[in-house]
Amino acid sequence: METSDQLALEVPIISARYARRLIHFMERRGVKRQAILAHAELPDAILENPDASISMAQVTSLLDRTEWLMTDERAPFQFGQELDLLSHGLLGFAVLGQENPRQLISMIVQYLRVGLPLMDMELSSSGTTFQIRLVDTWALGPLRPCLTKIYMGSIQRIAAQVCSHFEIQFDFGTALEPHAWMALASNCEFRFNAPVSQITMPLAGRPVQGDNAGLQFLLARNRNPAEERPRQADETVMQVRELIMSQPGRPCTTENVSRRLGMSTRTLRQHLASAGTSFRELRNSIREDFATLYLRDTNVSLESIAEKLGFSNQAGFTKAYRAWTGTTPGDVRRQSRKGE
Known part of the structure; x- marks a missing residue:
C-alpha cells in the first residue's frame, strides 16, 4: 500500500477490539494465534488492552497475514457478518436507539466513518431504496477486496434489521460459483466485476428491537422531550x-x-x-x-x-x-x- 503521508499510517485510528475479534475468528477456523501474529507487528500489550487503538500500518499488516492464512475467499465477508451492532461499540448503542429505518441506515454510514475509518462510504437513496458505495481512500491495493468484503458483511448484518433483500456488487472477480456466495445469506444477490463496490437495499420496515434496547447509553437518541408528534x-x-x-x-x-x-x-x-x-x-x-x-x-x-x-x-x-x-x-x- 502506498500513501503520500507515511506518518498517517502510524497514527492510531481504530479500536484494537477489531483486531482481537479477527484473531478469534481465525482461531475458530483452526489457525493458531502465533501464526497470525508472526509478522503482524501487533504486540500482545496492545491486543490485551481494552482501550487500545491501532494504526493503519498495523491494520494492513494484520490483514496481510490473515488473508494469506484464509483458505476460503468468502471468509472476510463472513467475518464482517460477525460484526453485529454491539461489536462496533458505540455504534451499536447508537443504532439500538433508532426506531426509524431511514435514520438507522444513515447512522450505519456515519458511525462506521468514525469508528472504522478504513474505507469511506457514499450514501444515496431513491424512494425507500438505499445504496452505500465503498470508496478506497487509503490506496489499499491487494488488500482492497478483503476489506471491502468485511465492510459489506457487516453492513448487511446490521441493515438486516430493516432490509429484507440486498444486492451486493464487488468491483473485482471471484473464483466461486454464485451458489457458494448465496449460501452466506439467502437474502443477498452477489455480483462481481461490477463498475463499483456497493450494496443496494430497499427498506422493509422498522428495526427489530432486541433485549439490549433498554440500554441507558444510547448516544444518538433524539433527546427532544416531545415524544408524541404529528x-x-x-x-x-x-x-x-x-x-x-x-x-x-x-x-x-x-x-x-x-x-x-x-x-x-x-x-x-x-x-x-x-x-x-x-x-x-x-x-x-x-x-x-x-x-x-x-x-x-x-x-x-x-x-x-x-x-x-x-x-x-x-x-x-x-x-x-x-x-x-x-x-x-x-x-x-x-x-x-x-x-x-
Missing part, C-alpha cells in the same frame, strides 16, 4: 436530522437544508417549531453526539473534530461542548483513556 412534523424532523447527520459541518445551514427539502427557510422553521424543536437544537444535539463519539472512541485531534463539526477553531468547539454537556472535550477524552 406525523408530518415528525417526518420533517427526521429528514432534517438525516441531512444534518450526513454533513454536520459548516455547509449544514438552515438555508442549505431547506433548499434540499424544497421549501423556504420560513416554512422549515415553522414545521420544526410545530414539532417542538428548532434547526439549532437538532444540529447541536447531533454535533454533541458525534463529538462525544469522536472523543471517546477515536484519537482524532480536538482541532480536527472542531473542523469536522463546523467550528472555526478549537476554542469555539470547546466552549460549545461545555455548554452542551457541562464538561470539556479534554475531560471526556481523559476519562475515556482511564476506562471510565
